[in-house]
Amino acid sequence: MNTDVAASIYDYPKYYDLLFGSDWKAEYYFLRGCFEKHAGRKIARIFEPACGTGRLLIKLAKQGFEVAGNDLNPKAIRFCNARFARYGFPETATVGDMSAFKVRKKYDASFNMINTFRHLPTEASAEAHLNCMAAALNRGGLYVLGIHLEPTACLPMQEEEWTARRGNLVVNSYMWSKGIDRRNRMEHLGLHIDVFTPSKRMRIVDHMEYRTYQKSQFLSLLKRVPEFEIAETYDFSYDLKNPIKVTAATEDVVYILRRK
Numbered sequence: 059m060n061t062d063v064a065a066s067i068y069d070y071p072k073y074y075d076l077l078f079g080s081d082w083k084a085e086y087y088f089l090r091g092c093f094e095k096h097a098g099r100k101i102a103r104i105f106e107p108a109c110g111t112g113r114l115l116i117k118l119a120k121q122g123f124e125v126a127g128n129d130l131n132p133k134a135i136r137f138c139n140a141r142f143a144r145y146g147f148p149e150t151a152t153v154g155d156m157s158a159f160k161v162r163k164k165y166d167a168s169f170n171m172i173n174t175f176r177h178l179p180t181e182a183s184a185e186a187h188l189n190c191m192a193a194a195l196n197r198g199g200l201y202v203l204g205i206h207l208e209p210t211a212c213l214p215m216q217e218e219e220w221t222a223r224r225g226n227l228v229v230n231s232y233m234w235s236k237g238i239d240r241r242n243r244m245e246h247l248g249l250h251i252d253v254f255t256p257s258k259r260m261r262i263v264d265h266m267e268y269r270t271y272q273k274s275q276f277l278s279l280l281k282r283v284p285e286f287e288i289a290e291t292y293d294f295s296y297d298l299k300n301p302i303k304v305t306a307a308t309e310d311v312v313y314i315l316r317r318k
C-alpha cells in the first residue's frame with residue numbers, strides 16, 4: 059500500500075524517534091563532556107525544553123540523572139513518558155510551551171540540540187524562552203543550545219538527508235530549504251519522511267518554519283538575557299577538543315551558555 063499524508067513528523071513520535079534517536083551517541087557524550095568541562099556545579103538534575111520523544115533524556119536517566127522536559131506536542135510527551143515508565147523512571151515530561159514555563163525546583167543543566175530553538179517564531183518568544191531557561195537553572199548551570207546560524211559570508215546549506223532502520227521498519231527523510239523570507243526572518247523548509255514496512259510505504263509531507271539568526275542577531279538577543287554568559291562554542295561535530303570561533307561563514311554552532 060502506498061500513501062501520502064500531509065502531516066507533522068512530530069505527530070509520529072515512533073518514526074521521529076527512530077530517525078533522530080538512532081544517532082544519539084555523539085550528542086550524548088558531548089553533553090556529558092560539557093557537564094564536566096564547562097559547568098560551575100555538579101550536574102544532577104537535567105531539563106530539556108521541547109524534549110519531543112526524550113531520545114536523549116532517556117539515556118541520561120539510565121545513567122542516574124534526574125530528568126524532565128516539556129513539549130507542545132501531547133503525542134511526543136505521551137511517547138516520552140511511556141518510555142520513562144517502561145524503564146521505571148517517573149513520568150516527568152509535561153505538555154508545555156518552552157517560552158512560557160516555570161519549574162518547581164531548579165535544574166543544573168539543560169540542552170536544546172537540533173535547531174529546536176528556531177521554532178520560536180518571534181524575538182519576543184525567543185527572549186521569553188531564554189528568560190524561562192535562566193529562571194529554571196541554578197547558578198553555574200549550563201544551557202547547551204545548538205542552532206544553524208545564517209552565514210553572511212557564504213551560501214547556507216540547502217538540503218539534508220537522514221535514514222534509519224529498526225528490523226523491518228525503515229525511515230528516510232529529506233529536508234530542503236524553500237527559501238527565506240528576510241523581512242520576517244523566517245526560513246520555509248520542506249520535509250518528506252518516507253516510511254517503509256514490508257506491507258506499506260507512507261510518505262509524510264511536512265512543512266516547517268524556522269526563524270533565522272545571523273551571528274549578530276543571536277548575540278544581540280543573548281545580550282538581553284544577562285544571566286547567561288557564553289562559556290564556549292562548538293560545531294555539530296560535537297568535538298570537545300575542538301571549540302570553534304564563530305565567524306561570518308559559520309553555520310552550525312553549539313553555544314554553551316552558563317548561568318551566572
Ligand SMILES: C[S@@+](CC[C@H](N)C(=O)[O-])C[C@H]1O[C@@H](n2cnc3c(N)ncnc32)[C@H](O)[C@@H]1O
Pocket residue numbers: 068078106107108109110111112113128129130131134154155156157170171172173174177178
Ligand atoms: C526537532 S524536535 C526536537 C525534539 C527533541 N528536543 C530532540 O532533540 O529530539 C522539535 C520539538 O519542538 C517542539 N516544539 C516546537 N515549538 C515548541 C514550543 N514553543 N514549546 C515546546 N515545544 C515546542 C515540537 O513539538 C518538537 O517536538
